[in-house]
Amino acid sequence: MPLPVWFITPLQVALLAAIWWLADGAVRLFHLPLPANLTGMLALLALILLGVVKTRWFSAGSRWLLAEMLLFFVPAVVALVNYQALLLNQGLRILLVISLSTVLVLGTTALVVDRVYRLELKLARRARRHD
DSSP states (O other): OOOOHHHHHHHHHHHHHHHHHHHHHHHHHHTOSSOHHHHHHHHHHHHHHTTSSOGGGTHHHHHHHHHHHHHHHHHHHHHHHHTHHHHHHHHHHHHHHHHHHHHHHHHHHHHHHHHHHHHHHHHHHHHHHHO
C-alpha cells in the first residue's frame, strides 16, 4: 500500500534537510572549504550516480521545494517588469554599482573578521602566558 502524497512530500523534505544537516556537520568536522548546501548536494549526486539512492526517493519533496522557491524570486521578477526602461537605460551602471558594493562589503567583512580573529589569538596567547 503506497503512502499518501501528503505524507511523502514532508518526509522527503525532511530527508533533504537531514542530508543538509549531515553535510553541515561534515563541513564543520573536516573544515571543508565548501558550504554545507553544496557539500550535501555533491554527496547526494554521488550517491545517486553510484545507485545507492534513487531519484524517486526525493522527487515529490524536491518538486515542492522548487515550486516554493519561486516565491523568493517573484519580487525580483516584478521589479524587472516594472522598471524595464530604467534597467535598459541604466542597467550597466546599476550592475557596476551592485558588483562594486558587493566586493567592497565582502572585502571589508573579510578584513574585519581577520582582524578580530588575530586579536582573539593575541588575547588567548596573553591569557596563557599569565596562567
